[in-house]
Amino acid sequence: MTTLTITRPDDWHVHLRDGEVLTDTVRDISRYNGRALIMPNTVPPVTNTEMALAYRERIMAQKPSEQFEPLMALYLTDNTTPDEIRKAKASGAVVAAKLYPAGATTNSDSGVTNAKNIYHVLEAMQEVGMLLLVHGEVTHHEVDIFDREKEFLDTVLAPIVNDFPNLKIVLEHITTADAANFVKNANENVAATITAHHLMYNRNHMLVGGIKPHFYCLPILKRNTHQKALVEAATSGSKKFFLGTDSAPHAKGAKESACGCAGSYTAHAALELYAEVFEQEGKLDNLEAFASQNGPDFYGVPRNTDTVTLTKEEWPVPDTMPFGSDIVVPIRAGETVSWKVK
Ligand SMILES: NC(=O)N[C@@H](CC(=O)O)C(=O)O
Ligand SMILES: [Zn+2]
Numbered sequence: 001m002t003t004l005t006i007t008r009p010d011d012w013h014v015h016l017r018d019g020e021v022l023t024d025t026v027r028d029i030s031r032y033n034g035r036a037l038i039m040p041n042t043v044p045p046v047t048n049t050e051m052a053l054a055y056r057e058r059i060m061a062q063k064p065s066e067q068f069e070p071l072m073a074l075y076l077t078d079n080t081t082p083d084e085i086r087k088a089k090a091s092g093a094v095v096a097a098k099l100y101p102a103g104a105t106t107n108s109d110s111g112v113t114n115a116k117n118i119y120h121v122l123e124a125m126q127e128v129g130m131l132l133l134v135h136g137e138v139t140h141h142e143v144d145i146f147d148r149e150k151e152f153l154d155t156v157l158a159p160i161v162n163d164f165p166n167l168k169i170v171l172e173h174i175t176t177a178d179a180a181n182f183v184k185n186a187n188e189n190v191a192a193t194i195t196a197h198h199l200m201y202n203r204n205h206m207l208v209g210g211i212k213p214h215f216y217c218l219p220i221l222k223r224n225t226h227q228k229a230l231v232e233a234a235t236s237g238s239k240k241f242f243l244g245t246d247s248a249p250h251a252k253g254a255k256e257s258a259c260g261c262a263g264s265y266t267a268h269a270a271l272e273l274y275a276e277v278f279e280q281e282g283k284l285d286n287l288e289a290f291a292s293q294n295g296p297d298f299y300g301v302p303r304n305t306d307t308v309t310l311t312k313e314e315w316p317v318p319d320t321m322p323f324g325s326d327i328v329v330p331i332r333a334g335e336t337v338s339w340k341v342k
């Protein structure tokens with residue numbers, strides 16, 4: 001197959017950051033996506049409706065391409081109130097609230113210290129129909145970094161799913177067979193996003209033959225058996241899995257450092273990289289469901305009505321890309337990608 005036309009896709013998990021870099025991140029994310037769910041872990045975090053609406057304005061001020069719409073999310077803290085959830089819902093611009101366990105990932109220091117602290121907020125979310133998005137890792141120092149997702153499923157997520165059966169929950173950027181199975185076996189209100197990098201890479205890519213900081217993201221890349229389970233889930237056609245790149249740019253110097261930041265940049269080539277994976281599996285027929293149907297269906301919004309066309313055409317990824325007055329090293333830097341969006 002040399003061309004593939006699918007319903008316009010959406011990206012259900014992306015970090016655009018804030019300030020001068022928006023010029024670059026908004027250009028890349030709006031290249032062909034219809035919508036993108038903008039993560040709220042900015043500095044300071046997007047903890048209330050006013051902040052979400054103001055952030056949305058700053059994104060729109062970059063004049064993204066015509067078809068693009070940013071969808072906003074609130075950053076949950078121990079102090080979020082049920083009233084704030086109702087206000088956010090009423091705004092029409094905020095479609096979800098994000099649970100970052102405090103200290104789990106980039107800019108999560110103001111996150112939730114114990115899920116029980118926000119049970120009254122989850123109650124309000126369930127009531128008004130606001131989705132819960134979850135960074136699914138525990139932070140206890142005695143739990144190994146490779147086991148933190150599984151531990152979260154068992155000790156935090158399973159009780160939430162059980163206690164809030166009508167709350168729609170997206171387990172973000174899943175990285176293990178355990179998470180894929182958890183989502184498959186859970187009720188229909190539980191779904192997951194899967195990144196392109198977790199489909200393409202495992203921890204060997206990051207650690208064998210020298211440490212590759214641009215593959216360092218959270219949750220961390222796992223062993224190849226987990227990678228295989230994720231590929232199986234993403235390409236299976238199951239409605240529970242959909243596209244969320246977790247494209248998370250950090251300046252080159254912040255990644256190539258003695259204490260490098262977590263996050264990989266993929267927005268320059270996201271749909272193209274997913275297409276490579278689906279093609280390798282002989283599952284290109286299921287790309288449209290994953291990229292353009294399952295997400296809007298789960299969020300309860302209409303699918304996009306126009307299309308994008310991919311062609312089998314190799315193109316070079318630059319070594320670095322502009323990131324405000326700094327630069328970012330994108331995934332596949334200095335190599336090629338074999339599909340191209342027209
Ligand atoms: N995925 C990452 O490694 N980093 C993300 C945060 C997140 O999504 O956990 C970031 O904001 O840099
Ligand atoms: Zn995360």
Ligand SMILES: [Zn+2]
Nearest residue numbers: 015039246248
């Ligand atoms: Zn993220």
